[in-house]
Amino acid sequence: MRNKQDFLELNVVPEGREAWLSYEDYRALERLFEAVDVPGSGKLDLTYLALYDFLVRVAGLTLPRDKAAIHFNAFTLLRRGYKIEEITEREYRELLRLMDGLEQPHKTDLELHDTGRHRDLYNYLTKTMGLPVQAGRGPAWYRAQALIEKHPQQ
Secondary structure, eight states: OOOHHHHHHHOOSOTTOOOOOOHHHHHHHHHHHHHSOOOOSSOOOHHHHHHHHIIIIISOOOOOSOHHHHHHHHHHHHHHOOOOOOOOHHHHHHHHHHHTTOOOOOTTOOOOOSSSHHHHHHHIIIIISOOOOOSSHHHHHHHHHHHHHHSTTO
């Protein structure tokens, strides 16, 4: 069993660096992380090898081929989040309009009706702005909220 100090020594994610993964890469990391078991002893299986490859190739990390190191650094990257795109003033105002009074769903709420305000928000993000967004009320709401919060006027 490792203690907290042991895990902190496994960290190769640069301290203080802003998130650098794109939204698509972040979503891919989420899927890979969800596929691996809690690290234990034994050889790396295919899920851990895929996660290791992502961390090295896509995220640009240099880490040992160790389950605990792979798991810890993937978790650290997920907590760091993804790089939020800059938006124009017009996009900012339109997002504020679409979000005004809109119910805040849970992040994992993947329900999305064919019509309604959450659909309008999702369509604006994906079709008008051309951004990748996982289909669902939660992903659309939180993606829009992150864009609004990053805007300089906020």
